[in-house]
Amino acid sequence: MSLTSSSAVVRRLVVSPGHAPSPAEPQRLVATPAALSAVLRAFGRPLDRLPVRTAVYIGGPARELPSVHEGFTIRTERSPGRALRRAARELHDGTTDLAIVAGFAEPDPGTITVHAVRRAAEAVADSERIIGLLDLTTGGPDDLPPVRPLSHGHRETGPDRHRLLLWSGRDERDEARVRGELLSVLDGSHSEAFPALPTAVPCGTPPGPVRGAAVTVSALAAASVHKAQPVRTGRPRQIALLFPGQGSQHTGMATGLYRRDPVFTAAVDAVFAHMGEEGRRVREDWLTPGPPRIPVDDVRRAQPLLFAVDYALGRLVLSWGVRPAALLGHSAGELVAATLAGVVSLGDAVSMVMSRVREAVRIPEGGMLAVAASEERLSPYLTGEVVVAAVNAAQQVMLAGPAAPLAEVRERLRADGLTVVDVPASSPFHSPAMAPAAEQVEADYRRIPLREPVLPLYSGYTGTLMGAQEALDPRFWARQITDTVRFKDALEELLAIEDVLLIEAGPRQTLTAFARRHRAVRLGASAAAPLLPARPGTGEADRQSVLTAAARIWTEGHDLDMRAVSGLWTWSADRARTSAALAGVPG
Known part of the structure; x- marks a missing residue:
């Protein structure tokens, strides 16, 4: 079942911000700015680590409250029941990512009952300790909604x-x-x-x-x-997570985990919920046997579905208690890595993906080629339109460009005896052809709040550890659809810091294959293991492959x-x- 319509209470406590009133003369506590500060700090979490779209919902008597306090939106209702019900509505319309609901003078005149409420699917995906789900189907608007056990x-x-x-x-x-x-x-x-x-x-x-x-x-x-x-x-060895991008997708990827693992299922559902009606169509194409309405290699399916699968696999590994020492994504996979590193919220990351897709389909058809050669060897074949899209390993480079010029380059390469494989992509990502799309995407991204990563995040566009300058720059994220992916350089820097166990959280084992060509892995100092099978198979094969990766982490x-x-x-x-x-x- 889907949890995407439910709200989960993840914390609940009673706060006493001052002295208890005298039993003889009980005095009802009133919401004031000082009391709001006590509510915000009640859970012992640094305020800069709360989601950007955190809102405080006040239920009960209030006095001279600002609309914003310590950077967080304040909303007031006349009763705790109304505050909880409003919080649930605004969580699911995307207004809020975390609702802190404070019932003033509850349960006693001098106390505040505080609930932290999240979208249930995201709370399950994040392995939160869930007290229960709000049952909004009973009682009147002023009644506190019951909290039912999660089932x-x-x-x-x-x-x-x-x-x-x-x-x-x-x-x-x-x-x-x-x-x-x-x-x-x-x-x-x-x-x-x-x-x-x-x-x-x-x-x-x-x-x-x-x-x-x-x-x-x-x-x-x-x-x-x-x-x-x-x-x-x-x-x-510490664990680093790798997230593949477009070209790794295939029909039915990871479907063996959906409805068979609670965290993976909740994470995928959470992503699709943020996509709205389009998420329902992507999910249907993914799960329905037979030819999909839109092929999986089309950017309208490949990128949204890859984001959902990569993100859910990352959440699955984190649910095992693994805390990665580094994250590295390839192309579109970098946005998954950024989401898990705290640069952007899940809802905003999904908006960024859908903006890329929306603008990419307006670009004339193009494609990408994987060539078994060095970047230097391919220099004579490049034109103003066909460029190096990605450098993945010493002898594995991708080219991209519009359809007709790319076809000419393909024939020249094959005529000269080079091994060339068409990458499953219908858009010329990482080439100048995508420049008009990047301009509009940048305008969209300027409305999205960004933060510095809280986990080490290596960028395939700088080839090094991502700093605040890149993470907070909408242009940096928008230009990713035109710029060359330097996966080889980023992996080189990651493996130069320390020996690690690389876990690929995505389909087809493409990044695992690149990593195994690296000298540090060939010599055994570091190692690489995939979560999913190398090619399409059964649902049981998906589960067996993920369990094999868990066994590898255990024996490490x-x-x-x-x-x-x-x-x-x-x-x-x-x-x-x-x-x-x-x-x-x-x-």
Whole structure:
């Protein structure tokens, strides 16, 4: 089921900003600027880390309140119930990203009850601790809406579904003992109990440095555990996430995770919700078997869908407890990386994607070529219209330009014996042909608030770590559709800082292949692993591939949130139910 019509309460507490009134002469607390400051700081979070579109909703008596306080919009209603209901409406029309709702003189005359409320799908995608969902279907406008428990999906018990088995020991001998105990449990368990077995053994103790992992189904579990090679972990390499761009998409990509993992599903739904009616059409083309109404390689499908899948995969990895040391996106993937790094809110990032798409379709048809050659080798083939679009590796360069000139260059390259592959793209991204689109996109981006990244973010356009000057510049983001992608340089700088485990959060393993050509990866100092299969396959293949990546992170020496990881085989949205028609959420 979709959570996109619901509002989630993620924090709730009672604030006493001053001395309690005398029981003999109770005095109702009134909203004042000083009280607003107490409300804003109630959750102990730095104000500059609250979403840009945070609003404070006051319910109850107020006195001389400004419309803006400490940079945040203030809205007033005569009762806490009205304030909560207004907050829910404005969350879902995009006015607000975080609603701090303060009920003054609630529950006592001298206290304030404060709720932090978010769009439910985004709260689930962010792995927030959700108290419950607001039920807006009952009571009058002044009544406080009840908070119902979150019921998102149901328990899955299919033994033929791939799952992850993890174990560890203090040393090799202890690992062998633990593995033996796990094998005895597997031999003695009925297949129906297989999904419910603990994710990691031994239970209740910190993981040891000698680790094993198996991705398997019930019938093959014992054999898989027996054959798995134990790994002695040392100091684990930090994890960096890679996000691919257009050209990596394919029909049905990652559909095996949708409605089969709660975080991935909620994140995709949240992205599509921000796209409005177009999001419904993109989702339908993605999930419906058979030819789509608009082909997946068309920019109108490729970029919105890639953003949704890349973003949801990134959120999935973060839900496992992974905190990346760096983020790097290729082309359109850089906007996904920026969203996860806090440069732009999810809703604004989706607006940026849709602006790119809207302007790109107005540009005459063009395309892109992948050529197995160096940038220097290709210099004689370039024209004023056909240019280097991306430098991905020492011998992997992409060219772009309008259709007719690009076709001429393609024939010249092939005639000279170079290997050339057409990139699945219908627009000449990263070429001068996109300049008119970039001008309009920049005008759109000037209305979007930008922030400095809170995670290290490497840019494929500067080839280095992104600083405030780039992150806060609308022109920098707009010119990305005309400028050359320097992925090779950005990856070079990232891997020069420290040895890392690169995880590609996107389809087709394109960036994994580029990374494996890098000297640091070839020599084993760093490593690269994909989340999704290299080519289209079954839904079960998608889940098996993601679990294999989780196993790789575990054997690297990182600890995982076992409950979150287990969602891939214990959760399903099929037949999902929620409490009595919560806010009209569709099933």
